[in-house]
Amino acid sequence: MRSFRTIVFLLLLSSTVGVAAENPKVSPALSFDQTVDRVVERERGFVVTMKRMHPLAETYIQNLREDNDHNVEPVSDQYFLGRLDLNHGVRDSMFQRQHEGFLHHVSNPISSALAYKFLPQGFAQMVVLDPDFQKTNYHFTFVRREFLGEARCIVIDVQPGKKAREGSFTGRIWVEDRDFNIVRFNGTYAGHSNFTHYLHFDSWRFNLQADLWLPSYIYVEESGTKRNSPLFHDLYLKAQTRLWGYDPEQLNHNEEFTQIKVDNSVDDRPVAKDNGPVEAQRMWERMAEDNAVDHLQKIGLLAPSGDVDKILQTVVDNLIITNKLQIEPDVRCRVLLTLPLESFTIGHTIVVSRGLLDVLPDEASLATILAHELGHIVLGHHVDTKLAFDDRFFFADADAFQRLHFERDGAEEKAADSKALELLATSPYKDKLGNAGLFLKALQNRGPALTNLISPRLGSRMASGNATRMAALFNSAPALEKQRLDQIAALPIGSRVKLDPWSNQLTMMNANPVALLSPREKMPFEVTPFFPSLSYSQADRKLVAQGSVRP
């Protein structure tokens, strides 16, 4: 049987020889055995490369439960954010405290003993197929050829051999046929212990630089078999891990030393302009704001200015212009790259999290979020000027959530809510606010289960208990009807924006609009699988055009 598959594989390879003659990057026909040799060699090289990389890894887990009507809903969640380090096994320097203290275990001995514990490094581990990938440890079976977007792939089943160690990968790999990089692997690690578990995962790599395919997305899913019995409970969950912040220059800010930009060599401002006390105060506050924004961008938590900021800026401008507001200095918009739903202001910079942008159903809902933050700015809720001193940022990246706080107190939040309603009342969004209220209702509905999703890391809480932001909008919204297909109160996670894991740039997703077939497909705030369309990096395309062939 295997020899038959090998023959089919060779025939398929030989059929591509014509294409290879035209394209200098396509490798000459290789036997399946030679192909596997190249794959193993490339994968070993990948592990070495990954040891030099320290991306941020964000994992979000939703525990699920199926009710008697077979509706599946998240019942709890978990969130990890850390910087990956593969130098000494898989390690994560976490941005938040991971372990409950001793007192928690003492006060909740039963729940403490009976609860599953998610281990961040176990999710981060899924970026690597096998840290010591050896051909002799596995059996490889050719399956077929398949396109994953632009990348033409050889699909191979990989199973550990008899003498493979515990924890060897078992599943399927997709290998792009230009350079034999693994671009996707789907399966689990074989073996187990009584107390610890490996999960099933689907790990994707993107071609982020010339000849460099790096882990970007991982989807994890486990479906328990006896979900309704408290005694026979089993793992039933979905999770996503996203990686970004690979560009080491961005992390070190080295380019700023080597790139000196001179915008205008002649100072053409009128002479003798002194800064008065008010102006000095504004400049001081702007400095604090800039320091904070720069630092968040440097450590990979804030996206560099880009297309998505411009969309936010347009909505903010709509609010400013229609309300005839004069705001000095200008209001800016930026996107926090993390998932938890939050928005906040740093001085005159409005920050919205990627997760929040992802789940907002329409522009009016976005306007509502931005109007609330604009309310803080209009009301003069200022930035903490201690951030004007650079030494305030001399701390480890992982301490950012502990050291930086942009949350507002209850009175300021209430005032911003009132101001936002005023701003929206005279804006182009005034007749479309029903969906914004519905979004808040959906948030309140799912809030108790998804505590980690709605817990802000830097800003203020959007919903807490029965209260949400903008209570007036909440109260005036129509009732939430889960079975109505045309009522979309919130989108699944990952619906709006696309993240470039190398540069941290965000772009809007270019997905086709899809008609929902059943209420199950609404999936508000839920984790869904990834199915990205792979493409070769621009640098790789240039190499193809120049006809260069890599060894």
Place this chain on the structure above:
Amino acid sequence: MRNTMRTIGKLCFFGFVMVAPALAQNQMVNAPSPAVSGPAYDVSVGYSRLSMPIASAGRANFNGLDFAGSIDLSPRWGATLDSNYLYTPAVLDTRHQGYVLSLYTGPLFYPIEHRNTRVFVRALAGMGLVDGAVPITEAQDFHGWLVRPSYAVGGGVEQFVSGQLALRINGDYLRTSFYDAAGAVQPQNNLRLTLSFVFRLKERPHRSSAQLW
């Protein structure tokens, strides 16, 4: 001599507890990190046989049932609650029946786990009720019962036969108390062997078909 043997036994036990984690760690060093840990708990029922010394008369054998439950608190540590009822229709040459009822709890340590097999050692403490008899003369014997704090140390092996079912064999040294022929309370050094069926209350992850290669 007896004390020396006991000291050597204790030293061996503690040496094993200290060295085993290092050996186990070495075995795991290259394995990928798991993504989830815990919880794991099981109940077991089994057959036990106990050999009990009767003061100045030899050893009596008891047979009975063992019921236990355990929970794993980490990959290496767990806790157990063990109850045991052992019976003999006649204690040595006396005409008296005897039984031992014990209830213990304590920590479990798993020094080695490989595929479907794991080894454990444990140290338990609790109460032991001994109902027995001691021959005084050929025609007379002393009969009674005694409840005293008691302890046990031992270990065993578990072999999983399916997702939820395992076989466990373990041996324990039990320290109980009973009267001697003079009516004084004396400690007893018992040996107990147990064979149990273990039923896990959470399905153990399926063994991958890949491992059948």
